[in-house]
Amino acid sequence: MNETKVKILEAVLTEFKKKGAKFTMDDVASDLHMSKKTIYKEFNDKEEIFDALVDYCFDSIKEKEAEILNDNSLSTVEKIEKIMICMPDKYRDVDFRKVFVMKDKYPQIYQKVQNRIENDWEDTIDLIERGMKEGVVRPVSIPVIKAMTEASIEKFLGETGSDGSPSYGDSLQVMVDILMRGICA
Template sequence: MDTKQRIVNAAFELFFRYGIKSVTMDDIAKHLSISKKTIYQFFRDKDEIVHTLMQEKLEEDKREFGTISKNAANVVEEVFNLMKHMSSILGRINPNIFYDLQKYHPQTWALFHSFRTEFAMKQVEDALNKGIRDGLVRNDINVAALACLRTEEIEMGFNPRIYPPDKFKLLEVQLALTEHFLYGVCTLKGHKLVNKYKQIVEDE
């Protein structure tokens, strides 16, 4: 692994554990046992590290989401598996990271927002349309509007100001929001699958 990638990986570990704002270039250098000067040979500033890191992680997410979608037997399984995947990743992230991105790294926040509104929303739209064809999702819903709702509520579920970590468990919040969404859009046939996958998640 080259030095640049080692810096990105170290930043990922520190940012996601402690938040972005609280981690300095000195912290990254110390974590890697290298000089700060070495870091500046590859990155102009911390903002560039954050942006590079987010680009990498979003590309990884695109590949992972594509695999989940391809392997899912139906829309209900896909939504539950996406929820579990996101919870496993974001559950390890310092809850302040989204606030830090939005306030201190607007260019990178715009990248994340674009991913959410373009890639993630389209994936939800495709899943809902597939569910309609399979008779699992009601055919009278506004697909675009509800895809937007779903992407917003996923992000909302990770907001510590709405769901304080000392009062709510991340997976329980995401499960409740997912269940609420699916019961709203699914047919009675779909509801049976929701009950099935909900039980599987709760038993894990």
């Protein structure tokens, strides 16, 4: 991806943090001090930008996962915990619940997000299996863990957050804690 596209996607992400999908291309152009025409040379429309942004964000998550996998200072359990809620620092303050609002206006983009959540589990599955072999993770059904995690993430995306519910990131942390330690005291 060229440098201009990356700058545009970063600006879109900044605007998405502030306004969700309701930002305008004027907002993005203003942030970048460039014309909308320049933006439209790189992307045909807002939907194409969102499509590229999904890949850009999930690719960044995969890069962060690779860092976790290659961090020899972490135990298998620590790697599992971190990889299941993996989020690059630049996305920590993004309210991903705003993605759910896009479900009606941009259903293909929302479907792409769901597909990315449901795929690329190989590294996580390998870690869980390694944990079972090491005896630090009890034998569990990996398809059940995967389904529980996917369903939780989808549910968190659907929460509005206006009722005082925890943030998306906090919800993920609680989910992983419950998955890893159960609910018993």
